[in-house]
Amino acid sequence: MDDRTPEVAASGFTDHVLVCTTDRDEHACCGDAGAEAVLTAVKQWLRERDVFWSNVHVAETSCLGLCSETGTGVVLQPRGRWYAGVTPEEVPDLLAEEFGPEVDRLGAGVAVE
Numbered sequence: 001m002d003d004r005t006p007e008v009a010a011s012g013f014t015d016h017v018l019v020c021t022t023d024r025d026e027h028a029c030c031g032d033a034g035a036e037a038v039l040t041a042v043k044q045w046l047r048e049r050d051v052f053w054s055n056v057h058v059a060e061t062s063c064l065g066l067c068s069e070t071g072t073g074v075v076l077q078p079r080g081r082w083y084a085g086v087t088p089e090e091v092p093d094l095l096a097e098e099f100g101p102e103v104d105r106l107g108a109g110v111a112v113e
């Protein structure tokens, strides 16, 4: 095991956006509710502010327990925010509300040692 916590923290990473892209047949799933478009919208919003993969990491995930027929499950960590039914059109307002319109509120919830 290689504890890379100090290295990651020193790199400026502060936040993680998890976007569920699960596709399945037996239950409602984000894959059928626009997950790929939500993922694209998240990346675009962060790229436009020059924080994608510098300060904010984005990961596609399997089911987050936020399943909906109307949108995608999105989780923001370490701030511990959980959203269900997110549509691509809602992504800019969601991220602006959480991170600040100019991403000046990154790092909420990060443990300080």
Ligand code: FES
Pocket: 020, 021, 022, 028, 029, 030, 031, 062, 063, 064, 065, 066, 067, 068, 072, 073
């Ligand atoms: S299928 Fe996406 S949260 Fe469950």
